[in-house]
Each structure stands twice: as C-alpha cells, then as structure tokens.
C-alpha cells in the first residue's frame with residue numbers, strides 16, 4: 588500500500604466582484620441582513636464566455652500541477668467535481684484535459700455530489716493511489732453557481748459565488764509522513780428535495796413554461812439545509828476523531844465547506860473546536876460549492892497557515908443531501 592500526499596494546490600476566482608450592496612439593487616435585501624445571517628460580504632461572478640467551469644478549472648489546475656512539480660502529462664486521472672457542468676455530456680474533465688494539453692489519454696470523469704463533490708473525489712483518489720492504480724490524480728472542484736442562481740430569489744441568490752479549486756494527489760515518495768488518515772462519506776436522499784434544481788434534466792426537460800416560471804434555477808429550504816449541515820458535518824468529524832484515537836487538540840486546522848459563517852461557527856461549536864484554527868474565506872467568495880474547500884486550502888497553504896506535517900480536517904455538506912469528512916497529515 589502507498590501513502591497519499593497532497594502534492595499541489597491551486598485556485599481561481601473570477602475578477603468580477605459582486606458586493607452585497609450590488610445585490611441590494613437587484614433584490615429586496617441589505618448588506619446588514621446578508622452579513623448577519625451568512626457572514627458573506629461579496630462574491631465573484633464568472634464571465635460566461637471564458638470562465639465557464641472548465642475555463643476556471645484550467646487556471647486552478649495549471650497552478651496545482653506546477654506546484655506539485657509535475658507536468659500535465661504526469662496526471663493519469665482527472666476527477667472533476669461540478670454541479671452544473673459545461674455540457675451535460677461530454678464530461679467537463681475531458682474539456683479540462685484538452686485545455687491542459689494532456690496528450691496521454693488519461694481517464695476523465697465528472698462527479699456530482701454538489702458542495703461535497705471535492706471531498707467525494709478525495710476519497711476516490713486516495714483509494715486508487717493507495718492501491719497503486721494511479722500515481723498522480725488531479726481532483727478539481729469548480730462551480731459556476733451564477734448559472735443556476737435565481738437572481739430574483741433573495742433567499743438563495745445572496746449565498747453563492749463562482750470559483751475553482753484544484754489539488755494534485757500523489758503516491759508519497761518523500762517519506763515525510765504526509766498521508767491520508769481516514770475519510771467518511773454519506774448521503775441522505777430522503778431530503779434531496781430541500782436543495783434542488785428541479786427542471787432541465789431528463790425527468791423534467793426545459794419547456795417554455797419552465798422558463799416562464801423560472802424553474803430552471805436552484806430552489807432551497809434554507810433551515811432544513813442549515814440544520815442537517817451542522818449536524819452531519821460535526822457527526823462525521825467526531826467519528827473520524829474517535830476512530831483514530833484523536834481529540835480536537837490534535838487537529839492543527841479545520842477547513843469546513845464555506846457555505847456560510849453561521850454554519851461554520853455552529854459546526855465548530857458542536858465539535859468544541861476553536862474558531863481561530865478554522866480556515867474561513869466565505870466573507871470574500873460566498874459559497875462556491877465544491878470549489879470552496881480546495882480554494883481555501885490553497886490560500887491557507889500558500890500564506891503559510893497550513894504547514895507540511897500538520898494534521899488537517901476537512902468537512903463538507905451539500906445537495907443530495909451529501910456530506911463527508913477527510914482527515915490527513917498534510
């Protein structure tokens with residue numbers, strides 16, 4: 588068995604900033620309401636002509652591969668987490684493969700576990716690296732939430748932003764102790780209606796009526812999502828700690844999904860984990876779904892907060908309702 592190490596990280600956020608004040612000109616809301624309920628100040632909005640999911644992912648992935656000290660052709664599998672892809676098919680990973688100039692015919696797949704997608708991808712990549720099937724796997728989380736946001740629904744449009752995060756996972760050849768320790772994934776499909784894009788799939792194709800009623804956009808029951816997010820993420824983290832004989836004091840950094848500050852604070856409180864060791868950038872970028880953790884990890888690793896040898900815990904939650912947590916030595 589091989590140990591899995593995060594060898595490279597990268598991120599991309601579009602240049603265009605949309606502040607809470609900008610939003611208050613579009614819907615009946617205010618900076619004060621959004622800050623108080625979510626801790627979000629602003630979000631980035633992709634240019635649909637160049638910064639659709641594979642376009643944003645290209646910048647993040649290019650950096651992650653470079654930071655890992657690799658060439659694009661060293662990658663033998665791309666796992667691309669995306670909720671609303673470039674196309675329904677072919678998959679977005681194949682579009683990224685071409686953009687990166689990968690000519691080795693590496694395997695490409697998309698996964699959709701909404702905001703938990705990157706964490707789902709990590710567990711899969713770890714299993715394939717551990718067993719020697721792959722040596723270097725690119726796991727990307729990229730989301731263009733502005734494409735499924737209903738800009739007339741104040742209860743959801745204030746929450747989301749666009750962005751990309753990318754991570755290269757490799758067989759650890761450095762003998763430095765970096766390794767995946769444990770992970771846990773879950774889904775409760777009985778609550779899938781609480782966060783859903785109802786129309787546009789095979790079951791309910793787009794019709795004139797759908798467009799007239801704006802049903803091609805996200806719909807959400809915020810309080811159900813909130814309660815399940817904090818309950819499930821804290822439960823998964825506690826399970827990982829317990830089954831590895833660790834306590835919260837052994838965790839150097841907790842990087843939760845950046846959904847909103849109240850969810851992050853409540854989860855940390857349930858875990859009895861101090862907020863000053865929680866990586867948080869939701870104020871600047873809002874909820875970028877499956878891009879949020881890898882982008883936050885890249886920021887914290889680049890600015891020196893997360894260091895090699897530290898023990899780090901990730902936890903995510905999203906539509907499905909999916910959830911997951913990963914414990915690793917960085």
Ligand SMILES: CC(C)(COP(=O)(O)OP(=O)(O)OC[C@H]1O[C@@H](n2cnc3c(N)ncnc32)[C@H](O)[C@@H]1OP(=O)(O)O)[C@@H](O)C(=O)NCCC(=O)NCCS
Nearest residue numbers: 615616617620624702741742745809810812813846904905
């Ligand atoms: C969405 C969320 C912030 C709403 O907060 P809340 O405290 O549950 O607020 P409610 O939905 O009960 O709404 C309270 C009031 O604020 C109003 N409101 C909703 N959005 C508003 C906005 N952007 N600006 C101003 N008022 C708003 C509601 O209409 C309601 O008004 P009413 O009392 O007159 O009916 C909260 O439920 C949440 O964070 N949920 C999790 C969402 C999430 O993170 N989803 C992604 C997970 S991956």
